[in-house]
Amino acid sequence: MTKPNEPLVTHIYTADPSAHVFEGKLYIYPSHDLDHEMISNDNGDQYDMEDYHVLSMDDVSSACIDHGEALHLRDIPWATKQLWAPDAAYRNGTYYLFFPARDKDDIFRIGIATSASPSGPFKAEADYIPGSFSIDPAVFVDEDGRAYVYFGGLWGGQLEKWQSGTFDPDAEGPSATEPALGPQVAELSDDLLSFKEPPREIRIVDDEGQPLLVGDEDRRYFEGPWMHRCNGIYYLSYSTGTTHRIVYATSDNPLGPFVYRGTILTPVLGWTTHHSIVQFQDRWYLFYHDSSLSGGADNKRSVKYAELFYNEDGTIRTIDPYPD
Numbered sequence: 001m002t003k004p005n006e007p008l009v010t011h012i013y014t015a016d017p018s019a020h021v022f023e024g025k026l027y028i029y030p031s032h033d034l035d036h037e038m039i040s041n042d043n044g045d046q047y048d049m050e051d052y053h054v055l056s057m058d059d060v061s062s063a064c065i066d067h068g069e070a071l072h073l074r075d076i077p078w079a080t081k082q083l084w085a086p087d088a089a090y091r092n093g094t095y096y097l098f099f100p101a102r103d104k105d106d107i108f109r110i111g112i113a114t115s116a117s118p119s120g121p122f123k124a125e126a127d128y129i130p131g132s133f134s135i136d137p138a139v140f141v142d143e144d145g146r147a148y149v150y151f152g153g154l155w156g157g158q159l160e161k162w163q164s165g166t167f168d169p170d171a172e173g174p175s176a177t178e179p180a181l182g183p184q185v186a187e188l189s190d191d192l193l194s195f196k197e198p199p200r201e202i203r204i205v206d207d208e209g210q211p212l213l214v215g216d217e218d219r220r221y222f223e224g225p226w227m228h229r230c231n232g233i234y235y236l237s238y239s240t241g242t243t244h245r246i247v248y249a250t251s252d253n254p255l256g257p258f259v260y261r262g263t264i265l266t267p268v269l270g271w272t273t274h275h276s277i278v279q280f281q282d283r284w285y286l287f288y289h290d291s292s293l294s295g296g297a298d299n300k301r302s303v304k305y306a307e308l309f310y311n312e313d314g315t316i317r318t319i320d321p322y323p324d
């Protein structure tokens, strides 16, 4: 049996959950953390994952099934290491796994693998998505059928290296008093295998319409974007990285600009925080991870869930990952 705020599985470490409802069940696409002793650094070298496992549950209280290895690094022609936070999408009888990995030049790119089943196994495309970069792809299919991929992460995720439009290994982010970098978004082609247009940056602003600044670490974007829609409002949620929160901003357009609204999840044990939000059987759920099962090891995380509630004005109630 699965319970809120407890690991979905304990036989492997899992992180970065992207939850979806496929074929009437909950499917969770996590990173698969290895049980390695690693020293943490700001480049994220401790996150040295080599494969993906897909999890599923008939409902939130039923046993969580691990469907085994769904894709391995050795079977991805362009990738060399670090299979980080994935996501999945469905179109026309095919399931698509979107994932970041470093290419042969050590640059993070975003790739795709496909399967006839939501649990895989997935077959990787020969190359990464042309024009893709950085990490943490999150795919959102809108009610009009348009599909978008949101992505990007600072530091080890290399987002700040792309400010000029090409990869600059020496580039640093803007200074504390300058606007923070936002996540990137690109509309996907009809077969979901390429970008329809070059990615563009999403603006996140405060109540006065002013961009969030780099120094505003409690609110500015760091990594792990997720998009969902509820009652016609688009919700962009993400990790603040250095301040370890999951926060959100709203818009009436999936491309933004987004207005900052508040905190969804307060800090968890472990440096990273990463989430997804899904509606299942008329309730809303937050899937997230923490490092409690490993006693606090940053690179050994476990996926959990909690129910998520909206207030009448559309704001989201803050979740405490460690309720009494």
Ligand code: FUB
Binding pocket: 015, 016, 031, 047, 084, 085, 135, 136, 153, 223, 224, 272, 273, 274
């Ligand atoms: O799991 C590796 C990286 O850690 C993810 O891509 C980030 O979002 C953070 O959770």
